[in-house]
Amino acid sequence: MEIAEKLIKTHSLTRKEALELLKYWEDPATAAKLVQAAEEIRRKYYGDKVFTRGLIEFTNYCKNNCYYCGIRCGNSHAARYRLTEEEILDCCKSGYDLGFRTFVLQGGEDPFYTDEKVAGLVKKIKASYPDCAVTLSIGEKTKEAYRLFRQAGADRYLLRHETANEKHYGKLHPPAMSLKVRKQCLYDLKELGYQVGAGFMVGSPGQTMECLAEDLVFLQELRPEMVGIGPFIPHHDTEFAGEPAGSVKLTLFLLSVIRILLPQVLLPATTALGTMDQKGREKGLAAGANVVMPNLSPVKNRKQYDLYDNKICTGEEAAECRECLGRRVASAGYRLVSERGDFAGAKD
Numbered sequence: 001m002e003i004a005e006k007l008i009k010t011h012s013l014t015r016k017e018a019l020e021l022l023k024y025w026e027d028p029a030t031a032a033k034l035v036q037a038a039e040e041i042r043r044k045y046y047g048d049k050v051f052t053r054g055l056i057e058f059t060n061y062c063k064n065n066c067y068y069c070g071i072r073c074g075n076s077h078a079a080r081y082r083l084t085e086e087e088i089l090d091c092c093k094s095g096y097d098l099g100f101r102t103f104v105l106q107g108g109e110d111p112f113y114t115d116e117k118v119a120g121l122v123k124k125i126k127a128s129y130p131d132c133a134v135t136l137s138i139g140e141k142t143k144e145a146y147r148l149f150r151q152a153g154a155d156r157y158l159l160r161h162e163t164a165n166e167k168h169y170g171k172l173h174p175p176a177m178s179l180k181v182r183k184q185c186l187y188d189l190k191e192l193g194y195q196v197g198a199g200f201m202v203g204s205p206g207q208t209m210e211c212l213a214e215d216l217v218f219l220q221e222l223r224p225e226m227v228g229i230g231p232f233i234p235h236h237d238t239e240f241a242g243e244p245a246g247s248v249k250l251t252l253f254l255l256s257v258i259r260i261l262l263p264q265v266l267l268p269a270t271t272a273l274g275t276m277d278q279k280g281r282e283k284g285l286a287a288g289a290n291v292v293m294p295n296l297s298p299v300k301n302r303k304q305y306d307l308y309d310n311k312i313c314t315g316e317e318a319a320e321c322r323e324c325l326g327r328r329v330a331s332a333g334y335r336l337v338s339e340r341g342d343f344a345g346a347k348d
């Protein structure tokens with residue numbers, strides 16, 4: 001309990017302290033203390049607001065082969081699709097009409113969508129919806145490409161670091177990928193003035209408490225504006241098909257810890273959390289999350305963005321998703337808002 005109090009008081013943890021705190025993840029008294037502190041902090045900065053981001057999963061082609069991911073290039077069973085520019089703009093239009101003021105373009109690393117094409121797309125979205133934020137989540141690019149996207153108007157970039165432990169990174173990714181490059185991308189994005197989102201899966205194969213402690217230390221070092229965490233969920237066409245999924249309880253514990261470590265951070269209650277537990281997203285909000293990301297992708301392609309098994313929200317139209325999440329957020333005692341929802345610290 002002492003260590004939880006230290007975190008709440010100082011908003012910081014060394015690696016050793018993080019490891020000590022993680023010993024208590026199943027202890028109800030420690031979890032309750034952290035949840036209470038996390039709730040007070042999010043109310044201080046964001047009141048009862050929950051921000052919403054319209055997620056457009058625009059391509060599942062990927063040149064990478066991350067071992068955990070259902071759309072990795074080595075999965076020959078994946079039914080590939082990519083949305084046309086027109087389809088993406090249609091998603092934005094219906095999203096805008098539903099009240100979304102942030103669009104997140106997420107996809108595999110698809111060589112068809114060259115840097116120039118992505119920049120052109122961002123420009124078009126920003127020209128049509130100047131009051132909206134555009135977030136990209138399209139993986140590792142050169143600093144020049146990130147600069148091009150930023151000049152085109154991109155505001156934010158989501159790139160989970162996946163794990164801050166070198167050895168663990170090597171277990172999850174092929175030798176061609178490296179943690180060093182991943183981290184460099186995040187620092188490049190920060191330098192270019194993006195609001196940056198890092199993050200990791202909870203319970204990915206080979207993850208130890210030491211890895212999680214390193215994740216927490218890395219987040220304090222990077223100080224991202226957003227942190228996306230959700231349980232690892234196995235996909236049947238990956239080498240991790242038989243591995244257990246990550247724990248919802250540990251994910252919730254970590255959400256509270258991250259809210260306390262980075263008080264103003266934007267913290268999504270993820271679809272993976274909702275997949276593992278029917279009330280996962282509501283529980284995530286109660287633990288300190290303040291963002292939800294309903295899907296705006298065309299229903300005909302939803303099932304094909306198949307990162308892990310049994311992914312939820314693959315059958316509903318955007319309007320239904322928006323309504324359903326609005327109800328869920330209200331039932332958890334919060335208010336889904338339409339505003340862009342920038343990082344609170346950005347205005348300081």
Ligand code: SAM
Nearest residue numbers: 068069107108109137138139160232233307308
């Ligand atoms: N290609 C981009 C990238 O690598 O950042 C964005 C798309 S990638 C599919 C989005 C996120 O999905 C990854 O950062 C990863 O954490 C998550 N993900 C992939 N496979 C998963 C799985 N089996 N369980 C839970 N999350 C998974």
